[in-house]
Amino acid sequence: MITYIYFIVGAFFNSFAAYLIKISFSNINSLSELISKGFIKESILILLALISFFLAFIFYGLVLSKTNLSVAQPVFTALSMFFVIIISLFLLNEPFSIKYFIGLFLIIIGILIVSQS
Numbered sequence: 001m002i003t004y005i006y007f008i009v010g011a012f013f014n015s016f017a018a019y020l021i022k023i024s025f026s027n028i029n030s031l032s033e034l035i036s037k038g039f040i041k042e043s044i045l046i047l048l049a050l051i052s053f054f055l056a057f058i059f060y061g062l063v064l065s066k067t068n069l070s071v072a073q074p075v076f077t078a079l080s081m082f083f084v085i086i087i088s089l090f091l092l093n094e095p096f097s098i099k100y101f102i103g104l105f106l107i108i109i110g111i112l113i114v115s116q117s
Helices: 002-024 031-036 040-064 069-090 098-115
Strands: none
Touching: 002 040, 002 069, 040 069, 069 098
């Protein structure tokens, strides 16, 4: 049971880090622009993203200590995709289409199938 919690928490931190990177770079068009602006605000978000990625790494390591890689990687990736879609919809107000619904459904089915093996 604890492994499932590690999966969910790790995938969430991974997805949240991607969200933080997305918002921190949303007004930056090039590397030179990032450097010239001094990126104080962006650096705080980037630091939070790195912390989030680190936490995802720790939880993924805990998952790997209890699960086969052939199961852990697909499930972790699918859960991360699930959280990215949810974050994109609710925090970034990105449009939702029937393709997302079908994709989420297939992700959930895939997680159930892979986690039972």
